[in-house]
Amino acid sequence: MQFSPEIFEKKWQQKWQEDNVYRTENFTDTPHCFVLDMFPYPSGSSMHVGHPRGYVATDIYSRFKRMNGFNVLHPMGWDAFGLPAEETAIENKEYPTETVERNIKKFKIQLNMLGLGYDWSREINTTDPEYYVHTQRIFLEFFKRGLATNKTIPVNWCEELGTVLANEDIVDGKSERGGHPVFQKPMRQWILAITKYADRLIDDLDLLDQWPEKIKNAQRNWIGRSEGHEFSFSTSAGIPISIYTTKIETLPGATCVVVAPDGELTEQLLATSTNAQQIKNYITQSSQKTTLERQAVTEKTGVIIEGVTATNPFTKEQIPIIVSDYVLSSYGTGAIMAVPAHDERDSEIAKVFNIESRTVIEHDVLVHAHALNGKTVEEARTILSDMVDAKKQKRYKIRDWVFSRQRFWGEPFPIVWIEGKNNYELVAQGPVGAWLPKEAVMYIHDGKEQYAVPVLPEFLHTMQLPKVASYQPTGTLEGPLAGIDTWVNVFLDPTTGAISQNKETTHAIPARRETNTMPQWAGSSWYWFRYMDTKNKELPFSKQSVDYWGPVHIYAGADHAVAHLIYARFWHKVMQDAGMVDFPEPFTRLEFLGYILAPDGSKISKRKGNSRSPEDVINTVGADAFRMYEMFIGPFEKSAPWSDDGLVGSRRFLERVWRLHESVVEKNVATTDAHALSSIHKTIQKVGNDIETFKFNTAVSSMMICLNEIQDVDIAVADFKHFISILAPFAPHITEEMWHVMGHTSSIHLSTWPTVNKSVIRQESITVPIQINGKVRSQIDVPMDMPEKELETLALEDAAIQKHLSGKTTQKIIIVPNRIVNILV
């Protein structure tokens, strides 16, 4: 019979679905394992050969664990809210739900073509109201703890996308989505207080010993903790300037003070200056720079605030105050002491204004520093911080998470706004009171106080995304939802917390729904928990289910070090504080996935058209060969270029397995060749170890080696089955087909991983190389574990060795049994 994957692959995919082969139940007595893929967003662009690599790897791992008796949770779902899906929908001129639905269908077909064994009964979709009601529910936990606030702060505004973006959404100074320019603007936004968790997010990285160092380092850098001092410079205007520095010992060399153009402080100093107009012009000018332009700046610019000076609290010198946009209002105090001699940036600004650069530290000792001359850096630090009454401060580069988007396609906030303190207090006395933060979230509009009030969990069904006629971004602070009166204007019953369209009770008060939506990252910040308990109506997930399944044992996917993986850890910690989970970190082990590159080594991109579709490959060589090649191409965590030539090797391997299987069945011999048997068992061991450690490339090559060793000798059917079993996770279709041909009626994927027979592995003899002065001159076959003495004798008797040794004196002989003999002359 011909090897025809195109026939049996589809057949088995259907059969597995019908038989629920991959269905997982909660709560078993067996060991269990949660293997998680980063779920995709089903965008319009179709898959290329790089996408399935991670899915194939976790599929292999899951099958392996299942065959080893584990109850395996290996689910899949869709991250479908947010800009990618919405932008696609706008391009296609259709409603986002349609886009999402169609793309999910397409993606699912593609995943199934690969023979991936997901438990589809646990499929999730972040845009499903049944799902996002729980995202909203978890947001309430943030709100209640004062971690979700509404504040005016400088944020990234992207005109083209018509929305603000988080720092994590900005790549190389442009929007990650679309590469549009971004401006810094103060705006009122929903903020999640991730900085309050910064220490835990850094410190708990030490718990993650099964995470790649690379990812942990990226997170440490991104969070960017620094420890320094905060203290004040007095000014001739009577307004103190508070500054933050990590090098207080350089204070004697501080010859000017620099303030950020967009800070409040600058506003105040400007009023007492003699060049207010010049300063205002500079402020306007720098506010018009995009983030990219700011970053690209090579030469420092700024304006001296004339008519005002600051006093260096150590030297008592009067020093100039400069406004310059290299100082950021969003970091530290928005003002710095500039020490030109010991900081490159300060040196640049000093050059522009001809300001003195005074070296105050040489070889770790203070110089040109009056009373401090000769003191060490350490001593100076203590003396100075006492003298200026400095406070020790920790600062972080990470900013609080700007969490609102002026877009349609996201989770609505479970928040309504009410007017007036009296109304707020009335609401606080009702059931809503239990969900209010200590400090009210509010702002003042036209002189009237607006208070944020949470929508209770039991009324979240009233906060579903409405059907709208137009969902295009409006380009204003209000999202598209603001245009729908029936969405915005509602009534809140303070005695129950109920939200209604009409005033249904006399005491109901008017309220306005929040019109911004949550960002793309919201739904993906907790989704792994939902897989554990997909049908739960009341809660995001039950405590029992998370006690059983959590934490995730293996999380595999592409590099999302600074966005998703920080957000996910942050949400997890808040959920921990809310008592929803008991453990500190969501993902025990993280496996980082390398990309598949185009054949020329460049990145695969739609524009270049340098990719191949998985369907294409499957139609040519079959899904099994495709899977094998994706694993064989190189180490899992390393990127590697795609090669159609290389793909052929996997296909040939499977064809040879197929032929061998036919001859094994036909010959039906009773005993297997001893060397072949040993090879099979060695390979069982090797492949098992390699799967456990995600070394799929060497697992595949060891099976190729094994095939080379067994294909021309007698193999009994029973022993050949072992070979088929270890191949099954990699090539699920062909192995299932052979398994059934060999008489089984149930799936090979529900069978047991073969046991290694150590006694057949054990070799009787071994080849030992003999070196003279470290160069291999001969080798001898000797029985395993031959004692040193005998080995030495045999080595010295060897003809080739004798030839090399003639006329020389042996100094020393080093013998490592079963390994090597090294003769020194």
Place this chain on the structure above:
RNA sequence: GCCGGAAUGGCGGAAUGGUAGACGCACACGACUCAAAAUCGUGCGCCCAUUGCGGGCGUGUGGGUUCAAGUCCCACUUCCGGCACCA
């Protein structure tokens, strides 16, 4: 600039401090065939010698430790990734 990671044949890559280049691809030659494809077999780091063995060099560069280094240590080069006016 800071923080990671990497560097091995024509290519992807393999190697608990112990025979570098497994496995696969490409290539060459041979078998089968009228022929081709497929398949099977042999060879395949570089240089010298090939009438026979063989010999020298070799894992980015320079040094070091060791009987023995791709692997450990020191210094450097290049490339890739991340962060970046964060005081």
